[in-house]
Amino acid sequence: MIEGHFIVMEGIDGSGTTTHCALLGDRLTAKGLPVHTTREPSDGPVGVLIRQILTGRVVVPGHRGTHAPSWAMMATLFAADRLDHLEAEIVPNLTDGVSILCDRYDYSSVAYQTVSSGGGAEAARWVRELNRRARRPDLTLVLDVDPEVAAGRRGSRSGSPEIYETDVMQVELAAFYSTIDELFPDDRIRHIDANRDIEGVAEAIWTEVAALRGESP
Numbered sequence: 397m398i399e400g401h402f403i404v405m406e407g408i409d410g411s412g413t414t415t416h417c418a419l420l421g422d423r424l425t426a427k428g429l430p431v432h433t434t435r436e437p438s439d440g441p442v443g444v445l446i447r448q449i450l451t452g453r454v455v456v457p458g459h460r461g462t463h464a465p466s467w468a469m470m471a472t473l474f475a476a477d478r479l480d481h482l483e484a485e486i487v488p489n490l491t492d493g494v495s496i497l498c499d500r501y502d503y504s505s506v507a508y509q510t511v512s513s514g515g516g517a518e519a520a521r522w523v524r525e526l527n528r529r530a531r532r533p534d535l536t537l538v539l540d541v542d543p544e545v546a547a548g549r550r551g552s553r554s555g556s557p558e559i560y561e562t563d564v565m566q567v568e569l570a571a572f573y574s575t576i577d578e579l580f581p582d583d584r585i586r587h588i589d590a591n592r593d594i595e596g597v598a599e600a601i602w603t604e605v606a607a608l609r610g611e612s613p
């Protein structure tokens with residue numbers, strides 16, 4: 397059995413990672429290729445807990461107001477969720493020959509937790525180390541978008557913003573993502589200009605996936 401490809405979509409909030417995981421999944425499925433679309437935080441037990449924290453739904457009983465969790469605590473939760481996600485969902489599918497399209501992976505941990513720690517290189521190294529046992533993807537697509545463009549796209553989305561969705565943080569995240577390759581020198585990372593319309597971005601993504609598959613687009 398030939399293993400599936402492990403493809404990750406990354407970028408700031410509103411860059412289009414969810415949109416393009418779905419579109420790429422449809423396109424691969426239309427070609428008759430088995431594919432499973434998933435996301436991080438995952439839908440497993442630790443992932444559900446993280447989503448509750450991100451939307452501010454976990455409140456400490458007896459405390460006045462809510463308090464934001466520390467970046468280090470979040471980093472350990474994300475790392476635990478990732479190992480659970482790999483064991484329960486990602487690796488079994490890849491082994492069965494099913495390709496995985498994953499909306500965010502450990503690049504998000506390094507980006508979001510380093511930026512929320514204040515941006516130090518020590519934090520980035522520690523988060524990478526926490527994720528040392530996380531299998532490397534075959535291809536990582538980083539959707540680079542101007543923070544103002546992404547803010548406009550988030551504005552048209554339903555639901556309340558998550559704790560990382562402040563304009564200041566998103567500007568720092570966009571800068572972080574633009575050089576994230578330096579922290580993952582052995583990974584196949586491709587930057588996609590995601591300021592274009594959805595079709596333009598989808599075509600650029602398809603070109604990279606075709607190259608991974610050894611096909612012309």
Ligand SMILES: Nc1ncnc2c1ncn2[C@@H]1O[C@H](COP(=O)(O)OP(=O)(O)O)[C@@H](O)[C@H]1O
Nearest residue numbers: 408409410411412413414415549592593594597
């Ligand atoms: N290239 C694009 N051009 C215009 N709108 C886009 C583009 N990509 C995504 N969108 C829209 O922006 C919004 C946010 O996209 P989404 O995929 O949810 O972003 P993310 O998952 O990265 O936060 C959605 O309403 C989506 O339809």
Ligand SMILES: [Mg+2]
Nearest residue numbers: 413414415499
């Ligand atoms: Mg999304």
